[in-house]
Amino acid sequence: MAHAAPSPAKSTTSLTLANQASLPVVSAVDQVDTSYLQTLLGYNARRAALTIIEGFLERMAEFGLRPVDFSVMSVIQHNPGVTSRQLCAALNLLPPNLVGLVQSLEARGLIHRQPHPTDGRAVGLHPTSKGSALMQKAEQAATDLEVARSARLTSAQRKTLLELLQKIYL
Amino acid sequence: MAHAAPSPAKSTTSLTLANQASLPVVSAVDQVDTSYLQTLLGYNARRAALTIIEGFLERMAEFGLRPVDFSVMSVIQHNPGVTSRQLCAALNLLPPNLVGLVQSLEARGLIHRQPHPTDGRAVGLHPTSKGSALMQKAEQAATDLEVARSARLTSAQRKTLLELLQKIYL
DNA sequence: TATTGTTATACTCTATAACTATA
DNA sequence: TATAGTTATAGAGTATAACAATA
Numbered sequence: 001m002a003h004a005a006p007s008p009a010k011s012t013t014s015l016t017l018a019n020q021a022s023l024p025v026v027s028a029v030d031q032v033d034t035s036y037l038q039t040l041l042g043y044n045a046r047r048a049a050l051t052i053i054e055g056f057l058e059r060m061a062e063f064g065l066r067p068v069d070f071s072v073m074s075v076i077q078h079n080p081g082v083t084s085r086q087l088c089a090a091l092n093l094l095p096p097n098l099v100g101l102v103q104s105l106e107a108r109g110l111i112h113r114q115p116h117p118t119d120g121r122a123v124g125l126h127p128t129s130k131g132s133a134l135m136q137k138a139e140q141a142a143t144d145l146e147v148a149r150s151a152r153l154t155s156a157q158r159k160t161l162l163e164l165l166q167k168i169y170l
Numbered sequence: 171m172a173h174a175a176p177s178p179a180k181s182t183t184s185l186t187l188a189n190q191a192s193l194p195v196v197s198a199v200d201q202v203d204t205s206y207l208q209t210l211l212g213y214n215a216r217r218a219a220l221t222i223i224e225g226f227l228e229r230m231a232e233f234g235l236r237p238v239d240f241s242v243m244s245v246i247q248h249n250p251g252v253t254s255r256q257l258c259a260a261l262n263l264l265p266p267n268l269v270g271l272v273q274s275l276e277a278r279g280l281i282h283r284q285p286h287p288t289d290g291r292a293v294g295l296h297p298t299s300k301g302s303a304l305m306q307k308a309e310q311a312a313t314d315l316e317v318a319r320s321a322r323l324t325s326a327q328r329k330t331l332l333e334l335l336q337k338i339y340l
Numbered sequence: 341t342a343t344t345g346t347t348a349t350a351c352t353c354t355a356t357a358a359c360t361a362t363a
Numbered sequence: 364t365a366t367a368g369t370t371a372t373a374g375a376g377t378a379t380a381a382c383a384a385t386a
Binding site for chain 3: 368382
């Protein structure tokens with residue numbers, strides 16, 4: 001496969017010392033070979049995720065939502081009454097990091113908190129009408145962005161990619 | 171597709187106030203529905219990447235290499251003489267963030283820096299024999315980890331996943 | 341004038357320990 | 364005793380501006 005033996009890559013420039021016919025003492029690289037890294041799932045998944053998120057950040061700036069804000073709002077939108085603890089479990093977040101995030105969303109009037117009907121320790125998170133309307137637009141924009149982002153993928157390939165990624169983390 | 175209409179999810183617990191027959195005032199959620207997020211490439215790619223990197227961190231602790239250290243060392247290993255600038259371009263890193271990283275690798279005796287043969291501004295990065303030996307073990311471990319990680323994928327599926335991810339970011 | 345490498349620095353993200361109120 | 368939410372804080376990761384040396 002692409003494993004690429006530890007070859008000295010494409011050396012162009014070469015020696016400077018007194019060995020015109022032997023191996024180069026100091027080599028230069030004109031084209032960087034990353035073929036080994038490209039065999040690793042982690043490397044590729046991370047590079048792909050960062051590329052997608054880059055575009056997501058730009059598109060979602062209009063709504064004042066970073067990726068995590070979007071995820072949290074989306075889960076609240078589709079699960080009104082969800083608790084912080086449930087959000088953390090579903091999105092793999094740590095409770096302390098969710099606190100400020102939820103406070104911020106509440107301060108913006110996008111969500112409101114209501115006592116949990118059965119558990120006095122818990123607090124249910126609900127979208128406000130303002131938050132719900134915002135998320136309808138934001139989710140539509142995200143879905144539109146998906147289509148544009150995966151322009152180099154067929155619809156079937158995109159579906160396959162989603163399924164394979166979910167096999168990794170679910 | 172899985173878009174999942176903004177249904178109020180599976181409400182279990184219900185009202186507490188004086189409307190026994192109408193809609194619940196305060197709802198609770200027993201199973202969190204993330205089906206919308208699962209339609210987004212960015213969400214899935216990020217979740218998958220973090221899951222893989224989690225295992226990577228544990229496995230590579232033995233070598234004292236975080237993911238970025240591993241990537242940088244791997245590129246140097248396969249491209250002796252590569253410059254910092256080339257590393258940044260290849261791995262999508264920012265030059266200021268690479269400085270400390272390279273200094274650390276040099277302090278550990280894993281790489282050494284030699285003047286670039288043709289460009290007096292640049293410095294070529296080369297693996298030491300110690301660094302080269304370490305990376306041979308580390309890359310073998312990473313490849314082994316890949317196999318274990320993708321236990322739920324067939325070899326063909328793993329190949330497909332790599333190709334599709336590369337279509338996103340390359 | 342442009343580029344390589346660097347410094348300083350700020351900002352965000354992520355992680356851990358410990359506390360309270362309730363179950 | 365265990366869990367939900369919170370506070371404080373530390374550490375890692377990522378970002379921009381500006382500078383010296385060389386092309």
